[in-house]
Amino acid sequence: MITVEEARSLLFDLVSPLPAETVRLSGAAGRILADNVAATRDQPPFAASSMDGYAVKATEVELHAMFKVVGEAAAGHRFGGTVGPGQAVRIFTGAPVPDGADFVVIQEDVDRRGDLITITDAPGSKNNIRPAGIDFRTGTRITAPRQIRPEDIALMAAMNIASVPVTRKPVIALISTGNELVMPGETPGPDQIIASNTFGLKALLEECGAHVRILPIAQDTVASLETGFGLAQGADLVVTIGGASVGEYDLVADVSDGLGLERSFYKIRMRPGKPLMAGRLGDAAMVGLPGNPVSAMVCGYLFLVPMVRHMLGMDHAVAPLQQAILSAPLAKNGPREHYMRAVLDHTGIRACEDQDSSLLSVLAQANALLVRQPHDPARTVGDEVTYLPIQQIR
Numbered sequence: 001m002i003t004v005e006e007a008r009s010l011l012f013d014l015v016s017p018l019p020a021e022t023v024r025l026s027g028a029a030g031r032i033l034a035d036n037v038a039a040t041r042d043q044p045p046f047a048a049s050s051m052d053g054y055a056v057k058a059t060e061v062e063l064h065a066m067f068k069v070v071g072e073a074a075a076g077h078r079f080g081g082t083v084g085p086g087q088a089v090r091i092f093t094g095a096p097v098p099d100g101a102d103f104v105v106i107q108e109d110v111d112r113r114g115d116l117i118t119i120t121d122a123p124g125s126k127n128n129i130r131p132a133g134i135d136f137r138t139g140t141r142i143t144a145p146r147q148i149r150p151e152d153i154a155l156m157a158a159m160n161i162a163s164v165p166v167t168r169k170p171v172i173a174l175i176s177t178g179n180e181l182v183m184p185g186e187t188p189g190p191d192q193i194i195a196s197n198t199f200g201l202k203a204l205l206e207e208c209g210a211h212v213r214i215l216p217i218a219q220d221t222v223a224s225l226e227t228g229f230g231l232a233q234g235a236d237l238v239v240t241i242g243g244a245s246v247g248e249y250d251l252v253a254d255v256s257d258g259l260g261l262e263r264s265f266y267k268i269r270m271r272p273g274k275p276l277m278a279g280r281l282g283d284a285a286m287v288g289l290p291g292n293p294v295s296a297m298v299c300g301y302l303f304l305v306p307m308v309r310h311m312l313g314m315d316h317a318v319a320p321l322q323q324a325i326l327s328a329p330l331a332k333n334g335p336r337e338h339y340m341r342a343v344l345d346h347t348g349i350r351a352c353e354d355q356d357s358s359l360l361s362v363l364a365q366a367n368a369l370l371v372r373q374p375h376d377p378a379r380t381v382g383d384e385v386t387y388l389p390i391q392q393i394r
């Protein structure tokens with residue numbers, strides 16, 4: 001059996017960074033910038049007033065100085081003339097500073113009577129002018145790869161970049177397998193349960209930038225699984241859930257082998273999630289996850305999220321582990337790497353009491369996976385441990 005680290009590097013070999021596509025600026029938030037973009041103009045494009053007031057010559061600014069108001073400069077409409085000695089132009093925030101002026105006296109420092117103003121409060125040395133290009137200049141770049149944030153959208157808009165090159169979203173097909181499963185909202189038979197994994201994984205993977213298709217639940221028969229794989233055509237990554245271990249109803253390995261899976265590995269030395277298989281199936285990567293809901297989600301954090309980030313061309317496909325101080329003791333670990341659901345708060349980190357891999361209620365309370373190495377000895381309160389945050393994972 002291989003380690004989590006080894007499995008991840010084999011999984012990266014199954015997928016490649018995807019090509020770029022162009023989207024409208026308004027649809028680009030959260031996408032991954034695929035190529036550098038550059039400003040097509042200076043901002044501001046002219047020296048602009050940062051206040052409402054009067055544009056004058058700086059050399060003439062002093063307490064009690066008087067000026068004649070000769071015109072107006074508003075945002076979107078400049079004063080066409082030149083400010084001469086003893087003259088002022090009424091000016092508003094965002095307006096171009098007129099020729100001849102290099103100082104804006106704020107209106108609070110001025111007394112106005114008709115066309116005459118007098119400076120009644122010492123204006124200080126700040127000229128209240130934003131030089132042309134002070135925010136950015138033509139050619140200023142935003143560099144790829146980068147997950148586009150709302151702030152980037154605002155900046156690109158100001159740069160007059162109306163369409164944005166982004167990495168195509170990876171398309172992921174999710175297939176739940178099992179005769180016992182029905183979809184949320186359906187009425188289950190007496191021995192049935194609701195398929196939860198596909199929905200949790202869809203939410204997780206879409207948050208990190210994938211396009212996810214939930215396919216119909218496959219029954220535990222060869223024909224139904226083959227139909228499922230058929231419906232997954234066109235996906236970059238096909239993920240099956242359940243049916244991956246060694247019971248009589250665990251047919252995913254056999255069926256995917258029969259369809260020509262070039263298997264990369266099967267089984268990882270970890271808890272939860274040992275029976276995980278992966279390979280290439282036609283044009284797609286294929287990952288077979290274990291069915292237990294917590295195992296499936298943990299494999300989502302550890303393997304599928306990094307695969308998505310790799311396909312998106314992101315620099316750091318694997319989120320770095322972090323350190324925290326234990327707030328409750330831990331028993332010694334067994335022979336497999338263990339990813340324990342844990343709660344991190346101001347007191348430190350503690351593993352949730354029941355680590356059974358079927359308990360979604362426990363996972364929903366957790367905000368971290370506490371990582372134990374194989375044979376890690378017992379730990380006491382105050383020890384430093386490593387964890388993977390699962391709230392900021394994307």
Ligand code: AMP
Pocket residue numbers: 176177178180181193194195196197198241242243244245290291292293
């Ligand atoms: P399996 O790997 O198929 O043996 O499934 C292991 C356990 O996970 C069983 O209790 C299944 O009922 C359950 N399970 C499998 N797939 C799902 C799913 N999509 N949603 C919720 N539970 C599942």
Ligand code: MG
Pocket residue numbers: 177178179242243249291
């Ligand atoms: Mg099953």
